[in-house]
Amino acid sequence: MGFLDWLLGKGGEVCDGDPRLAEAVARVIDATDPRLRLLDGVRERLCPAVTGALAYADRVAAALPPCVEVTPDNWSASPVLRAFFVRPADVAATLHDSRDLQDFLASPAGSALDRVCCVIAATRSEQTVLGTALEGDILRQDVEQKTVSFGHFRLFGFAATEEALRRRIADTVLEGLVLAALRAINTRQQEGDRLAFAQRLLSGRLALMEKSRAGLDALECGTWKGRDIGRLRDSLAANAAELAAHHSAGGGLEGALEGIIRTLEAADAVIHAERLSLSLDAMNVAVPPDSPGAATVELLEFSTATPGTSRRVAFLASVPRHAVAERKLDLAAGLRLL
Template sequence: MLNLFQSFFGGEKSRSHYPESLIEAAIERAVDGTDARLRHLPGYRNSLRKPVIHAVDHVVALIDALPAPLAAGREDFSTDPRLAALFVSAAQMQEVFGRDRALNAYMKQASVAAERVTALLMAERVEKNVLGVDQVGGQLRRDVAQVTVSFRKHQLMEAAEDEAESRRLLKRRAFDHLLALALARIVEMRGERADLVRQRDVLRHKLATLARNGWGFDAADAEDEAEAADPASLQSDLADVEQQLQELGADSGVLGTHLECVADLLSQAEQQLKIENVCMRLDSMNIQRDAQDAAAHDIVLPELHNARGQRSVLLLVSIIPGDLPQQENLLATAHRYL
């Protein structure tokens, strides 16, 4: 079985001119990321080759189109309205970065302390219709209809000292997310074989396991963080799932449908995963204003959408780890009180 945690998308020269080794690795990753029994089908590589190249083209273009990293140090907060929109204050921004699990994991394994780290900041955008106080016709009035914008579930992804490396990791994540969408579609498919219910449950287990390891752009739940931090355990779980799938046998009819499903979804990668700019004009309270309001700022944020209705704004940021608040060692603190 191909190691699903291995790194790829490395060293491509230009879109549609990838080294053969990358194409082959991406095909095998597509099989392992969905149903490894597809290898029982003759010609599975030929069936997946063009869809995989199409999907790789799409995710490479998607990530390459992201703007250059935004400096997100303590002193940068007041200089860019995007940061002021995403966070309540510079202190809150630093606190969010300081306790981020992905950033802390990267800093622990980094051999040399980096002066700056590039990562993808993601957050969920929430708009609410409220009644507030506002100036109308030169008079202060209550119960004025307003639209407020807030952001929650902030998290960092694919931290790296080098921007190019962070983008490469994001391309891999985007490709993996397409595979997770394909697997989700397979899970939802119905059939008449007596063991299809068991197949569905086993594949659903695999999908949940991959999701815990970050095969997508979803915000991690706090209670899942400990599980997600153990790749060895996840790899063991996946090996068990693959063994169960092999025991179910290789029904060519069912597998042919699965192969068609994967190829079809990858061929429609641009409908499955896309980025659209969200344009807003916000004041200091994150209330939407019209173009005539001189106190408001125009904010443009890329927003990632997938075919299952999930969406998150995203922004490449450049963080200064030395500026971040030190996180308390809870275990050490507990020992002090024992």
């Protein structure tokens, strides 16, 4: 069962006559904090943000170009496969090495399928090199050229048809937005806890100093009186102001609800996706679209606001079962583990 199957499940009240929206709102509440139902008008306040998030998830799913048949035999005919893979054998190796694909084909959902649709994602790298270029009748040397390569492949979102795959992609986008909202709530809670702890710590240190008891600070500083007390009071006041601002911005359930709404309303910034059209020659050198031998590679480029993540590109793939070499059981390796 996908996230949207769960998110858009049965039940829920109707928001403006839209059962799907009502059910989505109810499930978003369950996924973040069921206690939000205690707030007056919570569903009405969430409806606009959830409406926008659903629409954005659908737009991302629709933006992907049609499925490409991913087989070694189709490598020469497909600009996308030629751009992603150096040779036909690399296509076969990628399919074989994908444990996610192998597991899906072996699962009850995939065992009866002769063909599976999925997303192939990769990291795009660009490098400037010196090469030759023909300008009119003159062959120029040491011309700067931009080469494009792809690596770190990942296959996911397996489905029986392209239509079902696009629904799973929308599922994934909405799931990412809900998880981002949970991260924002957790970050805000941790920040509030940090400020409250700092306030208690600073108050305790100030009380000791005002009683002429430096505590362990005397071991670090020979002249802790006077100036240090004033500096500590300033720090305490600054922390108190920051803590007050944190509380005034909304705490508890009210703050959590506002955080969820902000995240859903900023869907494009949280999960940014856009069509990417590359014009490449046979050596994966970026060239003008009207150049001889230029091929257009249509992809979707996406990134998330999650720290540490990078931009990725993706295309839809249609993979026949016969193109996926099954993993063989290595009995010798198994015996060595015993």
